[in-house]
Amino acid sequence: MLIGYARVSTIDQSEKESLWIYGFKKICRIPDHVGLKLAAMHGYVRDGRLQPSKGGRVTVLVLGRYLNDQPEQMSSWKRRFGDCLDIEYRTVHASKGLEADYVFVLNLFEGSRGFPNQMDDNPVLQIAMPAPGPFPVAEERRLFYVALTRASRDVRIYPSLTKPSRFIAEIQHLGKLEVEAIDGEAIYPCPTCHQVEGTGRPSSRLH
Template sequence: MGGISGQWQCDGREKLKVMVLWRYNQLDPFRTALQKFEHIEVSGMSFHRAKGLEADYTILLDVSEGDYGVPSRIEDDELLNLVMPRPETFEFAEERRLFYVALTRASRGVFLLTNSREPSRYIRELSDIAGDNLRFESIDGDPLHQCPKCRVGQLVERNGRGNSRFLGCNQYPECEHTAQAH
């Protein structure tokens, strides 16, 4: 038995619990079927439904900017705004609380899946707080070289003038950080 789930099983514990979370119910990737694994118990639900629950690991889907991203840009119902005691003064306050709920469901680790061109503003904030405890990887698990300036972009090799090579942030033009290629 290899990997985390195999180690978990060798410790004599029950199945490793993994919770896959998303912002909106209509984005449910498990609508057709939930995968079954021998040593891993997988559950999937919206951020809202995860409140009060816990798993060993959580995977948060589409932590990117956009209408259905995190924070969501879809406006609240105007009727709901009429019954709220007072409007929030902090931008995306309710979205921030909801993201915090999803982020804190794991006892061992959290994986955030994002669009590398439009990562959520919350990833930048997490980078500032977590520093080196936050690791960026490709979908295959290969390490990505985090931009030291904006902390959400990755340094990628680019062509310069006269066929010279340099590293530039993939968040350009928002981040103009460059470094010499090795």
């Protein structure tokens, strides 16, 4: 699967599906959906339908672009599901070098505190930074690649339906996956300008 001109190769292809995208009109509802997925996963482990990893538990990484993307329910999830699931939250930066069976990537939306991050860097700090890559938001694109390649079984991505991340637009434009709208209608943002053009099938028009 191509993501921003890079091939994701570490996701286990033996799974029927290795990448899922769940869209939300209100991103505050994302943790509730994650909780439901964790509860189902917990049940599957207890029933023997999902085999744990080394150490006797299924490992789960919940990833966000920022520290404050951590769901308030993390402590509750660990108490409720900790006998079968080893659940940890990390920023995408802090997840480098880590791996888990399942990965949940939260809050992909366009904006200054979104993913990709579009806040301007301090110009003094930019002096010490390497030159930007040939593609827009190149460093953020590399972080997205990191997020997608932390899982040995599958990845679940949670974008906004009202301000979807350009990364989601690019995935859709490649025709690889569609967003499953959970609390709204599916959207198809333009992969060039990243503006939402309405519901229905993806537009073939490029700007």
